[in-house]
Amino acid sequence: MPLEDRYGLPLSTSSDEAASAYREGIDLMLSGWTGTAETLERAIAADPGFALAHIARGRVHAFYQQGDLARQKAALARELVARRGTERERSHVETLALAIEGRLPEAIATMLKHVDAWPRDAVVLSLPLGAFGLFAFSGMADHDRARHQLCERVARHYGEDWWFLTMSGWAMTENGDVARGRAVTERGFNLRRTNAHAAHAVLHAMFEDGSIEEADRLVDDWILSYDRAGILHGHILWHQALGALEHGDAARALKIYADVLQPSATQAPPLNVVTDGASLLWRLSAYGHAVPRALWLEADTAAQKLFPKSSLPFADVHMALFAAATQNNEALAARLAVIEQRLAEGKLPAGPVVPAICRALAAFADEDYAACVQMLAPVLGEVVRIGGSHAQRELIEDTFIVALMCSGDVPRARTLLDARLHRRPSLRDTRWQATMA
Incomplete structure (x- = not known):
């Protein structure tokens, strides 16, 4: 046999x-x-x-x-x-x-x-599944739906398999069916608790439904069983740092950064090293909290070694965060030249949204908020093409919201925030207080 x-x-x-x-x-x-x-x-x-x-x-x-x-x-x-x-x-x-x-x-x-x-x-x-899977990095505008549909198509072959429940539940969550997605993911998690992808997927569902305190408790209780060398160890704590920011606790977010996300501390894969660090530092700055320049410079030095050339759009966007925050216009111009060339040759499936985001981030860092709004407004609906999860891509919307506030269009910013609270009714979000003031 x-x-x-x-x-x-x-x-x-x-x-x-x-x-x-x-x-x-x-x-x-x-x-x-x-x-x-x-x-x-x-x-x-x-x-x-x-x-x-x-x-x-x-x-x-x-x-x-x-x-x-x-x-x-x-x-x-x-x-x-x-x-x-x-x-x-x-x-x-x-x-x-x-x-x-x-x-x-x-x-x-x-x-x-x-x-x-x-x-x-x-x-x-x-x-093809997950935020870094083939579908997410394909440039597709409907990759969240594609993952969900693929899982639905094969679900009868898996039944109550712990891995499949985890991934299909997360696909539901990312495709907008948050309540069902969370329930399915939690079923998979309960079948195998030593499953970092399940803990991660549950955190995404909690992010989407606004259960920030519950997510915080989950991380505190579960992370003790997961070695720092685990592929998702730092990223799971990145989720906890996002929760801290949603309550305006910049000190806690910075502590998490220093403990597990800083290049000298992390054991994460290169893509997470770059994206988790850049996005957390950028969010801190955008929400009005002070970020020591030395943190940006250290993280940028590490990132340049890991991604010296243009590659995945998701990585390129995060490299643009570093270039913008450190005012490294030369690095951004060089990366943009390659991106534009690939776009002209039809070799950039994600399309013009990638260079538009990169330029808008530079404008934001230069405090040219009106230009940032002008560049981002036409492509907000296309940001999904860069890949990653909704929680990761929300950084672009947040940048747009802050740029609206800083350029004087507070009513439009409030409209976007109200829409977010409608999607996530449990969310008690205080991150905007410094910016609104």
Whole structure:
């Protein structure tokens, strides 16, 4: 009888040890838990010819922007699966390899065909899901809906699976069905509490429904069980810092930054290092709180090493925050030139919203609030194209609201804030007090 993964799909290995370590490693990866890389290495050691273990290890390398190692693993997995692998495994390896190589349109097309044929292949299904998934970074304006629809299509194949409930619930939340999304996500979380993606998804639901105090308690209680090396450790505390800001507690937000988000303290993947740090410091400044310039300069130095060239629009927007805040006009101009060139060549799926945001952020930092409003107003509905979650993208709307206030259009700013409170009726938001004053 062939060995199988946890979802009942055959594995092309005769090693019980390799199969067991692979199943454990995949569960750790799907839950964002520590020990993933080490466990997959055990599977590889037990059966060096096991292609799925190699491609999974490559995906973990990719999480941490270890591009050369990830591509090497992808190439090796392709060779191995051609010699010893089923049709499903060959498609699995190819789909993950395309994602690792950054070939997003091909990866999405291959992923959709694969999921149609093997809907219970959770590793492949995980690729388009989440705020940093293939759909989110595709430039699609409807990627939140696309994730939700994909999950709905395959839901009957998963039942009460802890991983699927987590991700499908989060997809519901991001697509606007917050109450249902939170309930589904919490079901998954209760089935496996050692699941950072579930804790994270619940926090997103709490953000959307305004349950800030409840989210704060969740982080305080749950984070004790999660190692600082966990892939989402810093980001989960970033959510807590957002809650502190919504109550005007800048000191607590800055303490969280110093403890887990500052480049010298964090163990997060590069994309989170850049985006979490930049967005929190920018929010602090925008809401009228003092941010020591040294914090910006230190974080910018680290960010420039991690993302020296234009890459993902989501990263580019956050690099623009650094350039604007540090008045590094040369760096911003160089990045914008590349972005504009890619746009002109039709190689920027997210479209003109990316350079518009970057320019608006620079105008905001220069205190040219009227120009910021003028640049952002036409593209606010397109901000979703840069990817990330709604909680992350709200930074752009917040910048727009503050720019309206500072340019004298307080009634329009109040209209936007009233709409937010209508969406999030439990929210008691005091972050604007300094700015409004």
